[in-house]
Amino acid sequence: MINGITKHTMKKVYFIPLLCFVFLFQSCFEVIEEVKIKDDGSGHFNFVINFSQSKTKINSVLKMQKINGYVIPSKEEIKNEAAKLEALAQNTAGISNVKTNIDLTNYIFAIDLDFQKITNLNAVFLKLKNSKKISPTIATDYFTFNDKKFIRSQKIPIKALYDKLEKADKEVFQTAKYTSVYKFDSTIKSFSNKNAVTSKSNKAIKLNGSVINVINGNEKIENTITLN
Incomplete structure (x- = not known):
């Protein structure tokens, strides 16, 4: 999940620990998003941001x-x-x-949760946005699942938000990596993002990318996955 936030907002609140580290410590990091979804629409969500490669620098900054x-x-x-x-x-x-x-030795942060429906997961993102008074123009309905079709969308104007950042803040994204993994009960019939790769079982799909390439539009995180 790659979310947008301005520096002005960051100075006022700690949006969430995962994102405040991105701006505060200007460190190499990796974002991992994983969704496991069953045929009935229930599932599990895991989100990780890993700063372990920069822990020496972070210890100094703290x-x-x-x-x-x-x-x-x-x-x-x-x-x-x-x-x-x-x-x-x-x-x-x-x-x-x-x-x-919250691993404050290696600086790895994760959240895990189960959801009954994918709309419940989107509701968490909406509550988080509202609790921090983030602009209502920032969309939070990242996922949909209907009729054996799973969609990961990206509706946030990340390039416009990125362009508003100061040069020093932009630099934190240059080496950042992004991985998404989506797992299903059923096999995958088709998918729209041709940079993604399916597993041997054809019940999972993985996408690796560069955060800066996503920001600049050279790579996409969107994917529409149709199941058998």
């Missing part, structure tokens, strides 16, 4: 009070924000078994 105009959160504040995110998701209809994992 000793500072500010960097590039951003206030550096303490480890305790990061944990508190994760707890708020967990509670927000847990209190969303159709969502259960929510767990956040």
Whole structure:
């Protein structure tokens, strides 16, 4: 999941621990998004952002009070924000078994949850956006699943948001990587994103990419997957 947010907003709030690290520590990172969806529409969502390659740099930055105009959160504040995110998701209809994992040794952050319907997952994103007073123009309906068709969309104007960032903030995306994995009970009949690769069982599909290429429109994260 690649979300847009302005620097002005970042100075006011810690959006979520995963994204504040992107801007605060300007480090090499990898985003991993995984959705497992059953034939009945229920499933599991896992989102990870991994800064482990930059942990030495992050440890140094955490000793500072500010960097590039951003206030550096303490480890305790990061944990508190994760707890708020967990509670927000847990209190969303159709969502259960929510767990956040905050590894402040290797700087790997993850959230796991189960959903009854894919619309419940989208509702979590909407609640998070509203809780942080993010612009209503930022869409949150990233996923749909109907009639054996799973769609991962990208409706956020990420290039426009990226262009508003200062040069130093833009640099954090240059080496960032993105991976999406979608798993199903049924086999895959077809898919629209030709950069994606299916598993040997043909019940899973994976897409690897560069975040900056997605921002610039050279790669797409959108995919329409039709099942048998």
